[in-house]
Amino acid sequence: MPHYDHYVIIGNGPAGNHTAAILRENDGDAKITIISDENIFFYYKPKLTEYIAGGLTKAELMVPGLSFYREKKIRLRLGQKVDKIDPERKIVFLNHMEKIYYTKLVIASGSGARVLPSMRSYADCLKHITTYNQVMEYKEQIQTAGEFFIFGGDLVGFKFIKMLCKMHKQVTLLIYPNAFWPFNLTEKMQEIIVKNLSRQGADVLVNDDISQIIKKEDTYIVKTVKGVEQQVDLVFSFNGLIPSVEFAKGCGLDIDHGILVNETMQTNVPDIYACGSCAQIYNPKINSYTTSIGWANAVVQGKVTAMNLLGTHRVIESVDYKYFDLEGVEIKTTWWEDIEESSFI
Amino acid sequence: MKKNVLYSKEEKFFQDKNRIYSAHLIKQIAYSTDSRDFGQVAKSVPCQEACPAKTNIPGYIRCINEKRYGRAYELNRGANILPGVLGRICSRPCELACRHGEPDNGQSVGICHLKRACADLKSPMHRIIEGLYAPTGKIVAVVGSGPAGLAAAHDLAILGHKAVIFETMEMPGGMLMYGIPEFRLPRDLLMLEINNVLRLGVDLKTSQTIGKDFSLQSLQKKYDAVVVATGCMKPRRLGVEGEDFENVFHGLDFMKEINAGKIPHVGKKVVVIGAGFTAVDCARSAIRLGATDVKINIRKTIEYMRIDETEKHEAMVEGIVTHTLVQPSRILGSDKKVSGIEFVRTRLESIDKPPFRISVPIEGSEFIIPCDSVIAALGQTPDVADLSSDLGKMEKENYSTDLDGVFAAGDFVTGASDVICAIAGGRRCAQGVDEYLTGLSRKKKVVRLESHSSTDRPRSYDFIKKVSMNTIDMEGRLQAAINEVETGYGADHAHEESKRCYLCNLKYEIDPLTCIYCSACIDVAPKDCIKMVEVIPINDDGSYGEYQESSKWNRVVSIAIDNHACIRCGQCYAACPMDCISVTKTELVEIDLEE
Structure with a gap:
C-alpha cells in the first residue's frame, strides 16, 4: 500500500x-x-x-x-x-x-500583540491591530470615534497614527522609548519623530507613563503619572509582537x-x-x-x-x-515594507 | 419533586421553616480503608493529591464559599501549620494539577490566593483548634526552626512530647525569615503563625549553632530523640574566575543581609544568575535597592524556570528582563570590584538517561555585559559538615538516620525544595519520631464518605473568570522595600473565586440497578465524562483505570461517570428522571487508631 x-x-x-x-x-x-x-x-x-x-x-x-x-x-x-x-x-x-x-x-x-506586563490589568480596555478578527471588531468604531489614545510605539502603530491623522482624528501618542519595538529610540530619533508627528496633528507625550485606565460607559479615561488626564473613545496599544x-x-x-x-x-x-x-x-x-x-x-x-x-x-x-523613512528617521530592517508589489507564488 | 441543585444542604435546611428533625436529615457517614476509595480520591481530587501536605483543598474552598473563614483556616492548618504564610509564598503544585486549568476548562482556580483569603478574612478572635494528646514525658530536640523544624515541633507537641527548637539565627523561621523578602511575606504574619506553634509549649533557643554552641552528641545524651532540620544553607558556587570580587553575592547570603536589615551595595546595573524563586527575589530586591537595569540570566529557556507565573509576571512588571540561553564564563573587574560579566551562549540538547534537556555552551559565543554587581542564586545544599559525619545514611521514607534516635527532615534530607514539601516532611518525621518513642502507630489515614444531597454549584459557575490578585503600584513598591506587593482578596473576591472550584471531592455515581439507560445524562453532559462501558479496570493504586467504552448495547454493562473527566457541573444529576445519580462527599482524613 x-x-x-x-x-x-x-x-x-x-x-x-x-x-x-x-x-x-x-x-x-x-x-x-x-x-x-x-x-x-x-x-x-x-x-x-x-x-x-x-x-x-x-x-x-x-x-x-x-x-x-x-x-x-x-x-x-x-x-x-x-x-x-x-x-x-x-x-x-x-x-x-x-x-x-x-x-x-x-x-x-x-505572533500576537504584546501587552506590557504593567498593562495586563487593563487588557480589556486595550485594542490592537494584529488580526483581521480584531480589526473587524472595531472597524466601524474607528470610523465614528473622534479621540484616540495610543501608547507604546512600534512601526505598525506609527502607520496607524498617520492614517488617523489623515482621517482628521484627535490622536494622543505616549511614546515608550525603551519599549519601542524592535529597537530602543535614541533621544535624537525621538526628537525628530515627535516633531514630525506633531506637525501632522498628533499630540505626543514623552517621558511619562500610564497610571490608570478607567472605562466609563463608551469612553475611556486615561490618566498618566505626570497628571495628564484624557477622555477618549478608543485606546490602542502598540508594543510589538509575541510569538x-x-x-x-x-x-x-x-x-x-x-x-x-x-x-x-x-x-x-x-x-x-x-x-x-x-x-x-x-x-x-x-x-x-x-x-x-x-x-x-x-x-x-x-x-x-x-x-x-x-x-x-x-x-x-x-x-x-x-x-x-520613519517620520524623518532612517530605519534599516529586513522586514518592514509595504507589500504593494508582493504576489503570492 | 425536582431536586434542588443550587442550594447547599445547610441553605436548604434553613429555608424549610417547618423543619422537624427526622431521620432523612441525618447524613450517612462511613469511613473506608478500601484501596479503591484511596485511589478514587487520589485520582479525582488532583489538587489535594498534588499537595505534598495533602491539604483538603475543595473542603476549605467550600468553607470560603459559605463564608466560614475560620473553619477554612483550620482545615488548612490540619495539613500545614502556616496557612497565612503558604497563602503568600507557596509554589502551588495544586494549581498546576487543578482540573479547571485543563485545556478547554479555562484557568486553574486561585487556590493559593484563597488560602491566603481564609487567613486574612478569619475573625481576629479566631480560636485555634488543636487535638492534644496526653503528655508522654519525652523530650525531643529539633535543630532548625525553618518550616520542617516548626512542623516537626508542632506535631511532636500535639502528640504529647516536649519539643525544644535550636535555631542558629536570632529569629525563628529559617528560610521564611531570612530567605524570602518581606514584600512577599510580612514578618508580623510569619511571627503570628510561628507563635501558634510555640504556644503549644515548644521551647525556642535562638542564636544556638550546632558544632559551636552544642554538638549532635550532646543532644543525643540529653534528649530522647533529635530531629535535624537545618535545611539547605550552603550556597552553590558559580565556579568561575572573579567570583570572589566584592560585588559578587550569593543569592541566599544576599537575601539574608537584606532581611537582617542591611543594605548591600548593588549599583545600577545588576546581573542575577539563576532560575528559581531566590533569583527572582534577589532581582526584585535589587530594584528596591535602587538598581535600574536588572537582568536575570538563565542557562535554559523561560519554561524551565522553577517559579510560578505570578513571579514571572511581577518580575516583568518591575522591569526585570530575563536573558535566556546564556551561561556565565567569568566575572570581569579590577581592584576586587566588578565591572562586567562574560557569558557564553548555550543551546539545548537531549540526554537519554534520564531523558532530559540540558544546556550546552556554544564554543566561541562569548560576549560581555557591563554591570556593577553579580548575584549568583544557584540554589543551596545541606551543610552536612556542620553536623556529624556519623549521621550516615538518611532514610527519606521514615526520616531516620544511622544514629539511634536521630531523625532528619526537610531540605536537609531532600535537598532544596519548597516550603510546603518541607512542612509535609517535618510532619511525617514527627510521626516517625513518635513511633520510635512510643512504639505505637497512633494515627491512620481513612477516606470519609458522606452522602450529599446537592451538587453545591450551578453550571454557570464554570464560566466565571479567574479573579486576579490586586497589587500595589510601582511607586508603592519603591516607597518602602517591605511594602507587601499583593494586597489579597477581599471577601467579595474570595467568594467569587471560590465559586470556580469544581468541588472534585464530590463523587458522582450512577446506580446501575435503577438506571434505565435513557441517556439523558449523556445528552446534557458538557464534557465526555459519562460513558457506556463494558469494563472499568482497577489500577494497582486502587484508582479506576481508563474506562473501556462500547457502543454495542449487548456489551454495555453500565453507564458510568468518569470522575476524572467529570467537572461536577451537576447537569446529569438534575436531568436524571430516575434519581439514580448519587453524590458522595469524599475526604481524606486522619483518625486516631486507639479510639
Missing part, C-alpha cells in the same frame, strides 16, 4: 501558505492541511491598518481566492483552534475535541520566546518544523537565536521549511536589508 505524507500546517499566513505551496509543487500525492484559528482566507496582514481606515476593500486585502486551495488540493480548516500537540502519537488536538493525525507538522502560527505558541508548550518542544529551530527550520522534535514569526532561528554567525519577522522573511522561511521537509537540505538566510 502506498504511503502518503500528511503535512499539517498550523497557521494561514505567508510562512504557512508558502510551505504548503512548495510542498504541493513537489509532492502531488501528499495530503496537506492548513489549520487557522481565524475565519478568513489568506490575507495581507501588513495592510490591515489601511483596511481599517477604509482605504482598501476586503477583496483587496485578500491574497489568493479559494480557487488556489482547490487547485492545489490543500485542505483549509478555518476558525479551528489548536489546543495541544502530542508528538509521540503525532496528533494535533483541536479545541472542539477533534484529533488530526500528521506525518509532518509545520508550526507557522505567527503565538501557547498551544505548543509542554509537549516537549524547546520554546524560548518562540519555538527554537536550527538553520533548517527543524525543531528539537523529529518531524516538527517551525517558521515565520513564531520561530526563533539559530544563527551560527552570531551563535544565538533570533526571530525574523515580516512578510518577506516569512515567505523565505516557508520555502526553506518545505524544501527541508522534502529532503533537500536548505539553510535559512536573512532577506536583504531595506531602508525606510
Whole structure:
C-alpha cells in the first residue's frame, strides 16, 4: 500500500501558505492541511491598518481566492483552534475535541500583540491591530470615534497614527522609548519623530507613563503619572509582537520566546518544523537565536521549511536589508515594507 | 419533586421553616480503608493529591464559599501549620494539577490566593483548634526552626512530647525569615503563625549553632530523640574566575543581609544568575535597592524556570528582563570590584538517561555585559559538615538516620525544595519520631464518605473568570522595600473565586440497578465524562483505570461517570428522571487508631 505524507500546517499566513505551496509543487500525492484559528482566507496582514481606515476593500486585502486551495488540493480548516500537540502519537488536538493525525507538522502560527506586563490589568480596555478578527471588531468604531489614545510605539502603530491623522482624528501618542519595538529610540530619533508627528496633528507625550485606565460607559479615561488626564473613545496599544505558541508548550518542544529551530527550520522534535514569526532561528554567525519577522522573511522561511521537509537540505538566510523613512528617521530592517508589489507564488 | 441543585444542604435546611428533625436529615457517614476509595480520591481530587501536605483543598474552598473563614483556616492548618504564610509564598503544585486549568476548562482556580483569603478574612478572635494528646514525658530536640523544624515541633507537641527548637539565627523561621523578602511575606504574619506553634509549649533557643554552641552528641545524651532540620544553607558556587570580587553575592547570603536589615551595595546595573524563586527575589530586591537595569540570566529557556507565573509576571512588571540561553564564563573587574560579566551562549540538547534537556555552551559565543554587581542564586545544599559525619545514611521514607534516635527532615534530607514539601516532611518525621518513642502507630489515614444531597454549584459557575490578585503600584513598591506587593482578596473576591472550584471531592455515581439507560445524562453532559462501558479496570493504586467504552448495547454493562473527566457541573444529576445519580462527599482524613 502506498504511503502518503500528511503535512499539517498550523497557521494561514505567508510562512504557512508558502510551505504548503512548495510542498504541493513537489509532492502531488501528499495530503496537506492548513489549520487557522481565524475565519478568513489568506490575507495581507501588513495592510490591515489601511483596511481599517477604509482605504482598501476586503477583496483587496485578500491574497489568493479559494480557487488556489482547490487547485492545489490543500485542505483549509478555518476558525479551528489548536489546543495541544502530542508528538509521540503525532496528533494535533483541536479545541472542539477533534484529533488530526500528521506525518509532518509545520508550526507557522505567527505572533500576537504584546501587552506590557504593567498593562495586563487593563487588557480589556486595550485594542490592537494584529488580526483581521480584531480589526473587524472595531472597524466601524474607528470610523465614528473622534479621540484616540495610543501608547507604546512600534512601526505598525506609527502607520496607524498617520492614517488617523489623515482621517482628521484627535490622536494622543505616549511614546515608550525603551519599549519601542524592535529597537530602543535614541533621544535624537525621538526628537525628530515627535516633531514630525506633531506637525501632522498628533499630540505626543514623552517621558511619562500610564497610571490608570478607567472605562466609563463608551469612553475611556486615561490618566498618566505626570497628571495628564484624557477622555477618549478608543485606546490602542502598540508594543510589538509575541510569538503565538501557547498551544505548543509542554509537549516537549524547546520554546524560548518562540519555538527554537536550527538553520533548517527543524525543531528539537523529529518531524516538527517551525517558521515565520513564531520561530526563533539559530544563527551560527552570531551563535544565538533570533526571530525574523515580516512578510518577506516569512515567505523565505516557508520555502526553506518545505524544501527541508522534502529532503533537500536548505539553510535559512536573512532577506536583504531595506531602508525606510520613519517620520524623518532612517530605519534599516529586513522586514518592514509595504507589500504593494508582493504576489503570492 | 425536582431536586434542588443550587442550594447547599445547610441553605436548604434553613429555608424549610417547618423543619422537624427526622431521620432523612441525618447524613450517612462511613469511613473506608478500601484501596479503591484511596485511589478514587487520589485520582479525582488532583489538587489535594498534588499537595505534598495533602491539604483538603475543595473542603476549605467550600468553607470560603459559605463564608466560614475560620473553619477554612483550620482545615488548612490540619495539613500545614502556616496557612497565612503558604497563602503568600507557596509554589502551588495544586494549581498546576487543578482540573479547571485543563485545556478547554479555562484557568486553574486561585487556590493559593484563597488560602491566603481564609487567613486574612478569619475573625481576629479566631480560636485555634488543636487535638492534644496526653503528655508522654519525652523530650525531643529539633535543630532548625525553618518550616520542617516548626512542623516537626508542632506535631511532636500535639502528640504529647516536649519539643525544644535550636535555631542558629536570632529569629525563628529559617528560610521564611531570612530567605524570602518581606514584600512577599510580612514578618508580623510569619511571627503570628510561628507563635501558634510555640504556644503549644515548644521551647525556642535562638542564636544556638550546632558544632559551636552544642554538638549532635550532646543532644543525643540529653534528649530522647533529635530531629535535624537545618535545611539547605550552603550556597552553590558559580565556579568561575572573579567570583570572589566584592560585588559578587550569593543569592541566599544576599537575601539574608537584606532581611537582617542591611543594605548591600548593588549599583545600577545588576546581573542575577539563576532560575528559581531566590533569583527572582534577589532581582526584585535589587530594584528596591535602587538598581535600574536588572537582568536575570538563565542557562535554559523561560519554561524551565522553577517559579510560578505570578513571579514571572511581577518580575516583568518591575522591569526585570530575563536573558535566556546564556551561561556565565567569568566575572570581569579590577581592584576586587566588578565591572562586567562574560557569558557564553548555550543551546539545548537531549540526554537519554534520564531523558532530559540540558544546556550546552556554544564554543566561541562569548560576549560581555557591563554591570556593577553579580548575584549568583544557584540554589543551596545541606551543610552536612556542620553536623556529624556519623549521621550516615538518611532514610527519606521514615526520616531516620544511622544514629539511634536521630531523625532528619526537610531540605536537609531532600535537598532544596519548597516550603510546603518541607512542612509535609517535618510532619511525617514527627510521626516517625513518635513511633520510635512510643512504639505505637497512633494515627491512620481513612477516606470519609458522606452522602450529599446537592451538587453545591450551578453550571454557570464554570464560566466565571479567574479573579486576579490586586497589587500595589510601582511607586508603592519603591516607597518602602517591605511594602507587601499583593494586597489579597477581599471577601467579595474570595467568594467569587471560590465559586470556580469544581468541588472534585464530590463523587458522582450512577446506580446501575435503577438506571434505565435513557441517556439523558449523556445528552446534557458538557464534557465526555459519562460513558457506556463494558469494563472499568482497577489500577494497582486502587484508582479506576481508563474506562473501556462500547457502543454495542449487548456489551454495555453500565453507564458510568468518569470522575476524572467529570467537572461536577451537576447537569446529569438534575436531568436524571430516575434519581439514580448519587453524590458522595469524599475526604481524606486522619483518625486516631486507639479510639
